[in-house]
């Protein structure tokens with residue numbers, strides 16, 4: 509069998525982690541079997557779909573490198589095709605026009621609920637012989653009244669639905685636009701999709717889609733319904749919580765695509781105790797049978813850990829590329845021009861996100877630091893003299909490399925008889941305003957002579973101001 513999977517988002521907002529996980533599983537399954545992966549934008553809800561969301565979906569998938577072999581298809585461009593099928597179904601008595609008013613449907617629903625029944629359409633228009641093309645109507649599918657339909661979910665096993673429980677669901681709305689439960693199974697079949705991997709929220713749609721496909725003589729694909737991702741409060745994450753769980757919020761924090769994919773793969777799927785998967789590993793090891801049946805809880809700490817791992821282990825040039833796109837997308841982040849190669853050199857092994865890398869770098873490249881309070885020894889004569897000599901030696905240094913910078917520090921430590929560790933701490937404080945940083949000789953090397961000198965000048969000024977205020 510030639511495997512073909514699809515990702516079929518509705519462009520009604522940004523993709524969230526749950527959407528991306530289904531896209532990833534579908535993509536991996538197709539890659540594993542040398543099959544095809546198709547992208548279909550389900551934009552028949554004209555009021556809720558937007559061009560911006562469509563663009564963002566495509567941009568996000570490209571950023572994640574989940575590249576499709578076919579599409580993107582847009583359902584809104586296939587309306588004529590869908591409507592021809594619907595008209596044919598009416599002629600063949602597989603579907604019917606329903607003229608029931610909203611008022612009638614509301615009363616019906618309220619009555620059913622009041623006697624403890626599950627609300628469903630009562631088939632009022634199912635057998636009327638007259639049709640009024642011009643009267644407002646919807647088109648409904650004639651769902652079989654008897655028997656049952658089995659959803660053979662490849663992860664959950666067989667799920668049986670009685671037909672008596674199912675509605676004559678709507679195929680086409682009053683505005684002439686076909687519904688999700690019509691377009692999606694038709695497209696899945698006509699686009700030769702063999703495996704539909706989608707969120708569990710669609711599990712109640714699947715028996716309808718199977719009945720519908722069988723009624724028009726088409727084969728249903730295999731189905732896999734993936735359990736939801738829960739937030740810290742144990743609630744299912746949704747598009748409405750875009751600011752928290754939308755992919756953009758992770759991009760803004762400076763997550764790498766590798767970390768997001770690896771994290772999402774493991775959230776609801778496992779391969780022994782392995783945590784880290786390269787893309788090749790993912791493709792090799794992925795199998796449907798290891799997809800979990802129960803919901804998974806999002807763990808932001810673990811996501812950060814994963815991101816830190818990838819920042820550390822991916823090549824420096826690649827991190828630089830990401831820092832570049834990241835800082836370009838965050839308009840006001842870089843207040844001054846910083847060489848991102850230097851940022852990577854300094855902070856690749858110390859930060860959990862790209863944002864943190866840039867934020868840690870910014871003060872290093874400023875000519876002035878902010879000092880909250882100064883340890884008294886740092887304004888003592890010996891330290892200031894050492895700093896003065898250091899500045900002089902640094903400005904005379906022609907051979908700008910870490911070793912020569914370090915040997916200046918070592919020689920001054922000896923000359924002034926101050927423990928080298930203390931000298932490092934002192935210089936770190938003078939040059940970064942902090943008591944933690946990458947190796948100070950590396951910092952000096954990367955920020956360069958000019959900035960080092962002006963930072964020292966600023967320190968002298970600062971101390972002087974403090975002294976005259978006393």
Ligand code: GLU
Pocket residue numbers: 516517518550692705706707710
């Ligand atoms: N368009 C649907 C959604 O975004 C998914 C449809 C499907 O996968 O069957 O929820």
